[in-house]
Amino acid sequence: MQLDAMYQEIILDHYRNPHNKGLRDPHDAEAHHINPTCGDEVTLRVALAPAPGSVLDEKAVVSDISYEGMGCSISQASTSVLTDLLIGRTVAEGMTTLDAFTELMQSKGKGEPDEDVLEDAVAFVGVSKYPARIKCALLGWMAWKDAVSQSLEKEGA
Amino acid sequence: MALRESGQPDTGLLDTQTIREDFPILSRTVRDERPLVYLDSGATSQKPRQVLDAERGFYERHNAAVHRGAHQLAEEATDAYESARETIARFIGADSDEVVFTKNATEAVNLVAYAMSNAATAEDGLRGFQVGPGDEIVVTEMEHHANLVPWQQLCQRTGATLRWFPVTESGRLDLSDLGDLVNERTKLVAFAHQSNVLGTVNPVGAVTARAREVGAMVLLDACQSVPHMPVDVSGLDVDFLAFSGHKMLGPNGIGVLWGRRELLAAMPPFISGGSMIGVVHMSHSTWADPPQRFEAGVPMAPQAVGLAAACDYLSKVGMDRVAAHEHTLTEYALKHVGAIEGVRIVGPTEAVDRGGAVSFVVDDIHPHDLGQVLDDRGVEVRVGHHCAWPLHRKLGIVATTRASFYLYNTLEDVDALVEAIRAAQRFFGTRA
Numbered sequence: 001m002q003l004d005a006m007y008q009e010i011i012l013d014h015y016r017n018p019h020n021k022g023l024r025d026p027h028d029a030e031a032h033h034i035n036p037t038c039g040d041e042v043t044l045r046v047a048l049a050p051a052p053g054s055v056l057d058e059k060a061v062v063s064d065i066s067y068e069g070m071g072c073s074i075s076q077a078s079t080s081v082l083t084d085l086l087i088g089r090t091v092a093e094g095m096t097t098l099d100a101f102t103e104l105m106q107s108k109g110k111g112e113p114d115e116d117v118l119e120d121a122v123a124f125v126g127v128s129k130y131p132a133r134i135k136c137a138l139l140g141w142m143a144w145k146d147a148v149s150q151s152l153e154k155e156g157a
Numbered sequence: 158m159a160l161r162e163s164g165q166p167d168t169g170l171l172d173t174q175t176i177r178e179d180f181p182i183l184s185r186t187v188r189d190e191r192p193l194v195y196l197d198s199g200a201t202s203q204k205p206r207q208v209l210d211a212e213r214g215f216y217e218r219h220n221a222a223v224h225r226g227a228h229q230l231a232e233e234a235t236d237a238y239e240s241a242r243e244t245i246a247r248f249i250g251a252d253s254d255e256v257v258f259t260k261n262a263t264e265a266v267n268l269v270a271y272a273m274s275n276a277a278t279a280e281d282g283l284r285g286f287q288v289g290p291g292d293e294i295v296v297t298e299m300e301h302h303a304n305l306v307p308w309q310q311l312c313q314r315t316g317a318t319l320r321w322f323p324v325t326e327s328g329r330l331d332l333s334d335l336g337d338l339v340n341e342r343t344k345l346v347a348f349a350h351q352s353n354v355l356g357t358v359n360p361v362g363a364v365t366a367r368a369r370e371v372g373a374m375v376l377l378d379a380c381q382s383v384p385h386m387p388v389d390v391s392g393l394d395v396d397f398l399a400f401s402g403h404k405m406l407g408p409n410g411i412g413v414l415w416g417r418r419e420l421l422a423a424m425p426p427f428i429s430g431g432s433m434i435g436v437v438h439m440s441h442s443t444w445a446d447p448p449q450r451f452e453a454g455v456p457m458a459p460q461a462v463g464l465a466a467a468c469d470y471l472s473k474v475g476m477d478r479v480a481a482h483e484h485t486l487t488e489y490a491l492k493h494v495g496a497i498e499g500v501r502i503v504g505p506t507e508a509v510d511r512g513g514a515v516s517f518v519v520d521d522i523h524p525h526d527l528g529q530v531l532d533d534r535g536v537e538v539r540v541g542h543h544c545a546w547p548l549h550r551k552l553g554i555v556a557t558t559r560a561s562f563y564l565y566n567t568l569e570d571v572d573a574l575v576e577a578i579r580a581a582q583r584f585f586g587t588r589a
Contacts, residue, residue, distance in 0.1 A: 003533045038525060038541040039555045070555055072525035
């Protein structure tokens, strides 16, 4: 039974009781991402606080992430886990976590994730065995990356 | 083949045991040695050995570029290709010069849509298809993207207006505004013979009758009908019919556009190049007669031969028997899947004017998650919006799970589906 490996209890817990769900203000940018193969979608907001004495850049702290979405357990749980992981971190740390998670998703089930970096997100290792589901797991993460980029661009402009 | 005689007459079911022996893939296992229960023929069908052998036989014995060269292999290849066209034409009650081979059904629809916009800049005699501001194209809310997006694009290119028939709650076409929707401004009505999501078989006659009154053309998307029921173009009164090979036991890479002879003759080409020309000069060219006008480049002869073998296979079984078999499976599925607590069928719940695509939603389980549990048990279905996003939006659902049947499916396959849905409900804790 490979299902239990994929749907670890952490994933089902986040799906049933999502964290930080429901759009909140203030926010610096909002991104709406859709998975065109299934129609699942997420709208995700990011609020950033600049590092002391600095403009909004990679050292800014992610002060809030909120989201609304509809989709499968994998996409919803993954977005919930993301908010736990990245709120309170700097943008640079968040990008490192995103890279680690993306790498895990591309590992075809053979990844050995660093639990210090990915925490609850290590539970998604089973998903990487199913190519059709990787997009589900990455949906919220791509929206986060997009929203953060928009925030930084706005600052630059 | 004695399939016609060896079925189970009381039930309408075919002798699937014999049929399944022709499909090598159906005896394999998936995901930890689970027997394969293939319920995704609406997306693509499996292929019998007869089709694979025909394609391999062409490559092994007759392979050459058709309609080119004068050597013996070129003659044999051309003969095989044109014989295949005759077989396929006969399968839908058509003449072979009205059958155009395309890459797939999507290209067949695009061929007509692009011929209509290309008409604006075509030479004398090929401008009759022109559309522009004030003209209307009519589709339906239940269309597959392949029979929707090309018409959106045509309207964007030409300034014509796209209109559509709504779908009722029960998954039928709402024809109450037929007289208004199809009017003197309508150039073409394009719709599915059978919905790939709802299974609904649409009332072709009612729509074509109105189209004839106002002089509009009719294109029928027959991707889900030609593989599953007897279809005879001489009885349909449509102008164009599009379908794909891979959904009817044939190879990938081949689709068919059937069109009325006089209409094809009046259409400018869509894709240009070799084979489709009359005379070529450095500055201009003239076109071959249909169907060659629409078959630029070296054509897919091995696939045409494979598709002809698929038509032969289906004809030997009998399309009436295929339809009856699927009808029995559909009735059984509607009854037993529909009876599961927490499951709702999307589309007509009675097997009347309805084919073997059964879509449904399960309370509190997203189709992706449901599909994962089904797959874990070897039950292979389609999940998502099935390339009919506007239909799902209209029905207020993000996605559905679809089981679709063919002549090799059994009542036991449906039982496996039912048991797998219940297993998913247990797994996700939504039902005891």
